[in-house]
Amino acid sequence: MKTEPGRDRQANWSGMDPTDEQLVQAAARGDRGAYAQFVNRHCAALLRFCLVRAPDAYAAEDAAQEALMRLFSQVRSGKVPGQPLAYLLGVARLCCHEQRRESLRRPAELAGEEPDPDVAHPWAAVELRELLDALSDDERTLIYMKHTEGLKCREIAERLGKPLGTVTAAMARTYAKLRGIAGIGEQD
DSSP, X not given: OOOOTTOOOOOOOTTOOOOHHHHHHHHXXXXXXXXXXXXXXXXXXXXXXXXXXSSSHHHHHHHHHHHHHHHHHHHHTTOOOSSHHHHHHHHHHHHHXXXXXXXXXXXXXXXXXXXXXXXXXXXXXXXXXXXXXXXXXXXXXXXXXXIISOOOHHHHHHHHTOOHHHHHHHHHHHHHHHHHHHTTTOOO
């Protein structure tokens, strides 16, 4: 069956929920609806992922959008990643890193601005980011799942496939490590 020029080819999933790989492959064949479905499926989590890593909310939105555009560009050129979500998060991490680097080049601009009382001081975000950077990937994942996704320890344990006691002990160690790095609770 031929499609009209300029019309998107639509995949027929016949009631099945397609995998990310299937959606991205369909997008590579010209199905824009498949890419939109992939984006809708992961957009909120991608933005939360970027909010943890970018210097501010605007930069996080820019980084998330840039990551989606880079993935779309790859897909349209026929280079379909085997694990699209992993690829997307890797690109998002790089985009956030670029945003952070750019924000550090502009500290003089921040000095001339009046602080907004409803927004935390910009350096507080940098300090928090430095604390998070001192953690291992596993520790950052726990903090992300607990405080960004809002999951309870039981839900984190289920997602990670680990016993609840292991997760709560790891959370306690991570919090203690953060307090130690930040110098909170030290006796003079």
